Amino acid sequence: MPEASSPLIIGFGQVAPVWLNREATLAKVVAAIHRAADQGASVVGFGECLVPGYPFWLELTDGARFNDPVQKELHAEYLRQAVCIEDDHLRPVQETCAERRITAVLGILEKPRDRGESAFACCVVVGARGDVLSAHRKLMPTYEERLAWSIGDGHGLRTHRIGEFTLGALNCWENWMPLARAALYGQGEDLHVAIWPGSLRNTDDLTRFIAKESRSYVLSVSGLMRLSDFPEKTPHRAAILAGHRGGDFLADGGSCLAAPDGSWVIPPVVGEECVRVATIDHLHVRRERQNFDPSGHYSRPDVLRLSVNRERQGSVDLID
Numbered sequence: 672m673p674e675a676s677s678p679l680i681i682g683f684g685q686v687a688p689v690w691l692n693r694e695a696t697l698a699k700v701v702a703a704i705h706r707a708a709d710q711g712a713s714v715v716g717f718g719e720c721l722v723p724g725y726p727f728w729l730e731l732t733d734g735a736r737f738n739d740p741v742q743k744e745l746h747a748e749y750l751r752q753a754v755c756i757e758d759d760h761l762r763p764v765q766e767t768c769a770e771r772r773i774t775a776v777l778g779i780l781e782k783p784r785d786r787g788e789s790a791f792a793c794c795v796v797v798g799a800r801g802d803v804l805s806a807h808r809k810l811m812p813t814y815e816e817r818l819a820w821s822i823g824d825g826h827g828l829r830t831h832r833i834g835e836f837t838l839g840a841l842n843c844w845e846n847w848m849p850l851a852r853a854a855l856y857g858q859g860e861d862l863h864v865a866i867w868p869g870s871l872r873n874t875d876d877l878t879r880f881i882a883k884e885s886r887s888y889v890l891s892v893s894g895l896m897r898l899s900d901f902p903e904k905t906p907h908r909a910a911i912l913a914g915h916r917g918g919d920f921l922a923d924g925g926s927c928l929a930a931p932d933g934s935w936v937i938p939p940v941v942g943e944e945c946v947r948v949a950t951i952d953h954l955h956v957r958r959e960r961q962n963f964d965p966s967g968h969y970s971r972p973d974v975l976r977l978s979v980n981r982e983r984q985g986s987v988d989l990i991d
């Protein structure tokens with residue numbers, strides 16, 4: 672008998688933010704969701720901290736200078752443009768997902784009400800009914816990112832059923848963390864979404880490695896940032912641009928899609944804003960897991976187990 676086929680169309684929106692402008696960037700995200708849905712996609716991903724943009728100034732303006740008025744001003748503006756899920760800032764995305772029956776995986780700077788004026792690099796999954804399915808705060812910001820982003824928790828280490836697939840997602844260098852990946856594998860993940868600020872050097876090798884390790888489809892989604900993408904009214908724009916020495920791109924994209932055997936479905940796309948989609952088939956997951964299934968027949972839970980704390984962290988325990 673022929674093997675049953677279970678296709679799904681998925682894609683990515685490789686777009687540049689309207690930097691430090693939450694509403695304008697969300698409008699670009701909504702437009703890209705429509706473009707993906709027009710091509711039949713059921714899932715579309717976007718880059719890390721796309722809304723309102725990655726904190727590029729940290730590397731370019733001596734972001735570690737203590738008590739510096741320039742750093743304070745940039746940080747304050749960044750927080751002003753952050754996303755508060757409780758204040759319905761994601762409502763345009765939620766309504767679009769519900770209207771088009773599509774799931775979106777989106778990187779945001781999240782500033783929750785209960786954590787003061789601190790913010791997190793957060794990967795939000797908005798379901799096809801418009802509900803926020805999960806909000807995963809990055810476990811460990813990388814290097815200078817720690818000057819802008821707070822340390823997250825395991826609350827968002829969750830998977831979601833999309834058709835025959837089980838989707839999970841991680842932020843940027845979390846994808847290098849073996850236990851973070853294993854936490855999702857152990858919840859049945861077979862469609863992994865890795866979101867990045869944008870760089871071919873990040874996505875070219877690791878995307879295929881995760882696909883081979885997990886025997887899953889892996890969608891790496893990057894943002895894009897050119898010098899021309901900094902709005903004229905950006906605070907300290909001249910200093911930010913003067914600090915860049917690497918050509919026109921601060922983030923050159925590199926979004927791509929790998930199959931469970933590590934082959935490219937969509938090779939890395941560099942240097943252009945675009946929406947790309949492709950059809951994946953759960954049949955290929957089943958085939959590749961015939962000889963290796965990392966959380967199934969090739970696991971040894973009697974010998975090796977992972978404990979995950981998914982409690983949302985807060986600074987106050989209120990008992991009434």
